Amino acid sequence: xxxxxxxxxxxxxxxxxxxxxxxxxxxxxxxxxxxxxxxxxxxxxxxxxxxxxxxxxxxxxxxxxxxxxxxxxxxxxxxxxxxxxxxxxxxxxxxxxxxxxxxxxxxxxxxxxxx
Amino acid sequence: xxxxxxxxxxxxxxxxxxxxxxxxxxxxxxxxxxxxxxxxxxxxxxxxxxxxxxxxxxxxxxxxxxxxxxxxxxxxxxxxxxxxxxxxxxxxxxxxxxxxxxxxxxxxxxxxxxxxx
Numbered sequence: 761x762x763x764x765x766x767x768x769x770x771x772x773x774x775x776x777x778x779x780x781x782x783x784x785x786x787x788x789x790x791x792x793x794x795x796x797x798x799x800x801x802x803x804x805x806x807x808x809x810x811x812x813x814x815x816x817x818x819x820x821x822x823x824x825x826x827x828x829x830x831x832x833x834x835x836x837x838x839x840x841x842x843x844x845x846x847x848x849x850x851x852x853x854x855x856x857x858x859x860x861x862x863x864x865x866x867x868x869x870x871x872x873x874x875x
Numbered sequence: 876x877x878x879x880x881x882x883x884x885x886x887x888x889x890x891x892x893x894x895x896x897x898x899x900x901x902x903x904x905x906x907x908x909x910x911x912x913x914x915x916x917x918x919x920x921x922x923x924x925x926x927x928x929x930x931x932x933x934x935x936x937x938x939x940x941x942x943x944x945x946x947x948x949x950x951x952x953x954x955x956x957x958x959x960x961x962x963x964x965x966x967x968x969x970x971x972x973x974x975x976x977x978x979x980x981x982x983x984x985x986x987x988x989x990x991x992x
Contacts, residue, residue, distance in 0.1 A: 810978070
């Protein structure tokens with residue numbers, strides 16, 4: 761089975777802190793994604809990566825950056841956390857290609873509170 | 876840009892009954908993929924069912940089936956014989972047909988389904 765592991769289930773940080781959210785997948789997937797989930801807004805894409813060291817902005821990249829130094833690991837970075845970044849963060853990965861089978865597999869999420 | 880709309884924030888159904896969750900989308904593309912994902916209280920998003928737009932036949936997976944109406948841009952999920960384990964948040968999602976570096980999903984806002992014993 762595909763496993764996408766997010767390093768923390770819950771995280772509490774202070775305003776202005778630098779925050780790292782880590783995601784690791786074990787199925788050699790080329791694509792990795794970071795989403796933010798808020799009530800009434802669904803999931804919104806922050807960044808995605810289709811290869812090592814490659815990244816593309818999603819719909820809401822402001823205030824975030826990402827790093828992908830190894831294929832299996834995709835990190836989301838909040839350079840200076842703010843209270844409006846309190847949210848649930850979901851990581852996902854998928855194979856690359858045109859087959860409908862390249863579905864996205866998700867981690868269990870990190871609930872981040874910024875105080 | 877594509878948009879996905881789920882107009883029912885919450886739904887409830889009696890155990891063993893059938894329930895239908897609605898999803899509409901807006902796109903100018905002719906070929907694409909549609910998905911229903913389930914997020915139980917454990918928070919792990921799980922794929923329920925998927926549909927390729929070029930296939931006219933509605934997808935089915937055991938108790939789950941879809942009603943795909945391409946002209947109406949509608950993609951509803953029917954859950955038959957509802958079980959307590961079906962209680963979750965359900966998200967409808969859209970993905971454009973494949974192009975390199977463009978495999979992101981666009982999600983709706985979700986429908987929270989409650990199963991009444």
